[in-house]
Amino acid sequence: SAVISQKPSRDICQRGTSLTIQCQVDSQVTMMFWYRQQPGQSLTLIATANQGSEATYESGFVIDKFPISRPNLTFSTLTVSNMSPEDSSIYLCSVEGYLAGGGNNEQFFGPGTRLTVL
Amino acid sequence: EDQVTQSPEALRLQEGESSSLNCSYTVSGLRGLFWYRQDPGKGPEFLFTLYSAGEEKEKERLKATLTKKESFLHITAPKPEDSATYLCAVQVYNQGGKLIFGQGTELSVKP
Numbered sequence: 003s004a005v006i007s008q009k010p011s012r013d014i015c016q017r018g019t020s021l022t023i024q025c026q027v028d029s030q031v032t033m034m035f036w037y038r039q040q041p042g043q044s045l046t047l048i049a050t051a052n053q054g055s056e057a058t059y060e061s062g063f064v065i066d067k068f069p070i071s072r073p074n075l076t077f078s079t080l081t082v083s084n085m086s087p088e089d090s091s092i093y094l095c096s097v098e099g100y101l102a103g104g105g106n107n108e109q110f111f112g113p114g115t116r117l118t119v120l
Numbered sequence: 121e122d123q124v125t126q127s128p129e130a131l132r133l134q135e136g137e138s139s140s141l142n143c144s145y146t147v148s149g150l151r152g153l154f155w156y157r158q159d160p161g162k163g164p165e166f167l168f169t170l171y172s173a174g175e176e177k178e179k180e181r182l183k184a185t186l187t188k189k190e191s192f193l194h195i196t197a198p199k200p201e202d203s204a205t206y207l208c209a210v211q212v213y214n215q216g217g218k219l220i221f222g223q224g225t226e227l228s229v230k231p
Contacts, residue, residue, distance in 0.1 A: 006163075033217050044207065044221040045164070058216065094163050098217050107152055107211060109219060111163035 004029050004097055006112035014118045015085055022081045023115045025095035030075035032098065035109070036068070039092040048093075051078045085119045092116050122147040122215075126208050126222035133198055133229050141193040141225045143208030153191050154219060155184050156207040164207055167193075198229045 005028040015021050025034065033052055037045040049059045049070055057070040072078045082089050092114045098107055125144045133139055145153065152171050156164035168177045170186035177184050181202065183194040193206055205226045209219040 035217065035219075037219075044223045045209075045219070046221070047218050050216055050218070060218070096219075107217065108166060108169050109154070109217070110166055111156075114161075114163045116161070 004031060004110055006095065006097060006110060008093075008095060008112040008115050010115060011113065012116040012118075014120060016120055017086055019085055020081055020083045021085065021117060022079050023093055023095075023117075025078045025080070025112055027076045027097050032075075034072060034078045035096045035098070036070065036078075036080045037094045037096060037111075039094060039114070041090070045094065048080070082117065085117075087119045090117055090119045122210065122212050122220050124208055124210055124220055124222035126206075126225050128225060129223065130226045131228070133195075133227070135199055135229055135231050136197045138194070138196045138198070140195070141206055141208075141227070143191040143193070143222055144189060145191070145208075145210050146189075147210050147212050147220075149213040151211040151213045153186055154209040154211065155182075155191070155193055156209065158205045158207055158224070167206075195227070198227075200229050200231050203227055203229045 007026045009024045036048040039045045047060050048063045049057045051057045051070045051072040053072045069081045094114045096109045096111045098109045123146045127142045152169050155167040158164045168184040173188045175186050181196045185192045205224045207224045209221045
């Protein structure tokens with residue numbers, strides 16, 4: 003399977019600031035996803051990031067709050083903008099696609115970024 | 121609405137005591153059902169993908185099965201290192217690869 007890294011692994015931020023999270027994959031992948039895992043909750047998809055096109059956001063998530071970049075087939079960023087304590091979560095990127103070393107639609111996850119907003 | 125429900129929420133076992141975790145789903149068109157293991161502070165670790173009713177997959181002490189309404193993750197003779205949260209997720213046709221997760225089952229195996 004693909005090796006996925008995220009930076010930073012954790013951060014503590016002040017209300018009203020923004021944080022950009024990076025996701026790096028060691029092989030070229032077709033689809034990348036960003037998920038949120040709120041404390042004690044399961045994972046919820048924020049958006050799908052495909053190279054060469056704009057990200058597709060799920061209901062309840064907007065581009066102004068969570069802008070995403072996908073400049074190439076191995077890298078993506080998620081920015082959490084104008085943060086509030088409600089944004090305190092673990093943010094995870096995942097990758098899918100044959101190039102990732104799995105089956106046709108298997109998804110592999112990065113280690114996550116634990117964000118605390120004060 | 122596509123939904124995934126896992127039970128029980130928490131399960132405590134003694135080492136060697138076999139059991140099963142359940143994942144019930146209601147979806148418009150199942151593309152695949154996924155099982156993941158998540159340790160505290162880490163991202164989910166991929167275990168299995170099941171695609172059609174009747175399919176089974178095994179990995180060490182774990183065996184996943186699939187019917188048209190639910191999936192089971194059977195754990196045979198568990199060890200303390202099997203303690204983790206087990207997540208079930210479904211992928212639905214025409215939803216672009218999105219995974220819809222259940223709430224997870226927190227498994228604790230005591231020596």
